[in-house]
Amino acid sequence: MDTRRRRRRRASIAVALASTAGFLLAACSSAGSSTAGNTTGSSSGKLPHTLVFSPLSLEVPALKGLATGVQAYAKSKGWKVQLQDPNYSAGTQQTELGTVISSGVAGAIWVLSVDPS
Numbered sequence: 327m328d329t330r331r332r333r334r335r336r337a338s339i340a341v342a343l344a345s346t347a348g349f350l351l352a353a354c355s356s357a358g359s360s361t362a363g364n365t366t367g368s369s370s371g372k373l374p375h376t377l378v379f380s381p382l383s384l385e386v387p388a389l390k391g392l393a394t395g396v397q398a399y400a401k402s403k404g405w406k407v408q409l410q411d412p413n414y415s416a417g418t419q420q421t422e423l424g425t426v427i428s429s430g431v432a433g434a435i436w437v438l439s440v441d442p443s
Contacts, residue, residue, distance in 0.1 A: 373433035378426050380410040380419055381438040389438070396436070408432070416441035 377400050381389040397407045408426065412419035419440050426432045 374431060375405045376408055376431055376433050377405050378408045378410060378423070378432040378435045380412060380423060380435070382440055383413045384409065384411040385413065405433075412440055414440055 377396070379393055379396050381393065384390050384393060393407075393409055397409075400407045408431065410419070410422045410426075412422060416439075419437070423435065423437065426435070
């Protein structure tokens with residue numbers, strides 16, 4: 327039974343990674359030169375170039391590797407990455423995301439939700 331859960335979890339993670347990777351690449355590559363280097367929110371309506379990445383947990387080797395790749399790619403496009411590790415806790419993930427949203431730090435957020443509801 328435990329093996330089935332692990333396989334399902336791994337399959338779910340693989341599907342989530344494959345389906346959302348394209349969105350991240352599109353977001354980072356669409357940053358125009360007119361906003362390059364803007365790392366703070368301002369009244370001009372420009373978003374900060376900080377991506378918040380919140381996976382299920384960074385204990386999963388695939389997600390840890392993905393986080394490393396995201397950081398490298400985003401850096402090459404002039405973006406910073408803020409990693410969050412909710413460690414399978416929906417409450418922690420919700421609190422951390424609420425904090426970065428209300429602070430205005432994030433120009434983009436990529437979430438692999440612990441609890442989609």
